Amino acid sequence: MSTAEETDGENTPWSEVTPEAARRLLVAAVDAFAERGYHATTTRDIAGRAGMSPAALYIHFKTKEELLHRISRIGHDRALTLLESAADGEGSATERLDGAVRAFVRWHAERHTTARVVQYELDALAEEHRTEIVELRRRSDAAVRRIIGEGVAAGEFDVSDVPGTALAVLSLCIDVARWFNAQGSRTPDEVGELYAGLVLRMVAAGR
């Protein structure tokens, strides 16, 4: 399921990972972590899924945690780029919030297996890695708060609790990774469109 998913995105996922053997191990790790959980997965399982020996894995990743950290870092970097691009983009706050939600939903739908690992295995990261990831999440939150705050300041939105509303908007989009099913009746873009409409209502855009 997820191996197919990994090649479906509009950009080639994991293209930032080289050499190809390391990329193959990362894709195998995502599949294994999503299927069995981080703690139930061994580096031997991951090497086996990638058609490699454990010794070959260690050339690229010293520990299982290093694999998780790499996955989490790439996923969080991507999320932050999407949200900051939307926040910094052209257009009104309404247009930018609409774009942020569509992009964030699409990522969580198209890359739902990766997103589940990224979102649900934070506790398994080593402390210094967790600190780094938490900082990326803080900046993602800030990007959404900024769009909403600017919409309020411009008189486009009517929101009394900006941090709480930003939290809810991100949470709504993130949970797409849990329920989205590639065999289901809605495409990632359709979910993005539905959700962008609901979020614009949450901030009372255009009322």
Place this chain on the structure above:
Amino acid sequence: MSTAEETDGENTPWSEVTPEAARRLLVAAVDAFAERGYHATTTRDIAGRAGMSPAALYIHFKTKEELLHRISRIGHDRALTLLESAADGEGSATERLDGAVRAFVRWHAERHTTARVVQYELDALAEEHRTEIVELRRRSDAAVRRIIGEGVAAGEFDVSDVPGTALAVLSLCIDVARWFNAQGSRTPDEVGELYAGLVLRMVAAGR
């Protein structure tokens, strides 16, 4: 963390489970599954956490899957009861949707450790148990759709995609289990109030 959580609810959680040894095992299983994942947890781990021998565990639960099924069944029964009570209750659709969201959010916040296991370990259930749980989830969805549909019919709400909006409402509430932190700045009731307000905007109540 979660053991404390389990005694914090307004009703005594797991009170439907008897005898006390079985209840103790269930609480231990929730903690272990939440911390390490279902597949990384052994019945020996669970018995140990409960201060019991593996042999004593087998008197109450024949397999690890039976423990997960019991947890999942109780959690889903509770969710369904909350949502159907709200749907069948007195008052306008606006009042009933408000009540449903507050109750559903409160459950996912107060019982966040249990809710994570209930929501994230569905794939680990045996097929016949999964079928049973999927049916409970279908009925929960239906309760929320019914409230929204009745609100539209009564002219209280303006919603073009009732199933999609119901899905989003449930998803928003469920994801509280992922991010809610008992040490955080918002109480379960405060999150419920915020979310009820956002959901009523999603359905354009009172516009």
